[in-house]
Amino acid sequence: MRETQPPLTPGRCLTGSAISGALGLAVFALTRGIAQTLTAHPIHSQNPLVLRLAGVVRTALLGGGTLAVVVLAVFTLGLLALAVQVAWSPPDA
Template identity: 45%
Template sequence: MTDPNSLPQPETSTPETMNPLRCVTGAIISGGLGYAIYSLMISIATNFASKPIHSDNQLVIRITSAVRTLVVGVFALGAGVFGIVALGLLALGVQMVVQKLTKAKEG
């Protein structure tokens, strides 16, 4: 009989190897997402700027300004992160190509 307390063993799979094509593909995807988020951020900021706050209450004005700043800031952070990831993946792909070329010349 099988022991009910034993956990099933996961199948061992070979890890995916890195190659320059995968790095460049990831950079293109990440860059595209970063550009899309950046475009959305510009659209949101333009929309906020075109609709002023209509209130005489100072607390409402401050909270609204803080929320608008937070929303635009979160989108800017997302666009920046995706942009940096795209640059890093592109640099990794270039580094891998250079390493392969130097190994081919040495050996």
């Protein structure tokens, strides 16, 4: 059985874009807060393994957050472009 999908409208595209943009801003604020916290609290250890692991964890946290922000920004821009395209396209007969 095939389920029918609701029609694609500019309003739905803009709603999705707003949700994606809001999530992107939230993840950006979280990533910035993590970066500031990690900068304010350096690692105090003489063990080279601890220093390397701490560097890897810090890099993974900031890299993952940055990747999420970029992906959500691309989603937001893509949905905005789709809304413009749907608004300017002629209606199907």
